[in-house]
Amino acid sequence: MVVKAELEKLGFNPISVELGTVSIKENISADDKIRISEQLKSFGFELLEDKKTQIAEQIKTSIIDLVHYSKEPLKINLSAYLSVQINLEYPQLSAVFSEIENQTIEKYFIAQKIEKAKEMLTYGELTLSEIAYQLNYSSVAHLSAQFKKVCGLTPSAYKTQTSDKRKTLDEI
Structure with a gap:
């Protein structure tokens, strides 16, 4: 719920948010990834991009x-x-x-x-x-x-x- 709310605050439209996975309608730029990462870190979450x-x-x-x-x-x-x-x-x-x-x-x-x-x-x-x-x-x-x-x-x-x-x- 926190991840979904924070993504919406940043102006994104999450399609689904499950444990460990988020699907977003929009394409994400490098700057968007940085904004999302910084916002989620404040709640103890992190983006995982490495396979x-x-x-x-x-x-x-x-x-x-x-x-x-x-x-x-x-x-x-x-x-x-x-x-x-x-x-x-x-x-x-x-x-x-x-x-x-x-x-x-x-x-x-x-x-x-x-x-x-x-x-x-x-x-x-x-x-x-x-x-x-x-x-x-x-x-x-x-x-x-x-x-x-x-x-x-x-x-x-x-x-x-x-x-x-x-x-x-x-x-x-």
């Missing part, structure tokens, strides 16, 4: 959508899912992501799953077994091991602590 950076952001957006907003348990092959979502072969996606983000897609995916597990633990509505199932872990032990590796705490220890150690999605 590799765009692909890395598409991967991150797809993983965030899958982990945080999907209503179904994560019973999907990540490489196949990303290849379909982005319409590129997984080896190419993996190479680009590792180059741009300095981490593998798998590590990013695990970090997102652990953040989702933290959220579920914080709300306290599900058991650890149910969380492991929702996040497609083979067992509670597997979830606990990854959780401890990423956070330095077991899920139970995390749940009992009072301070919130969760990261925002853009910090992961």
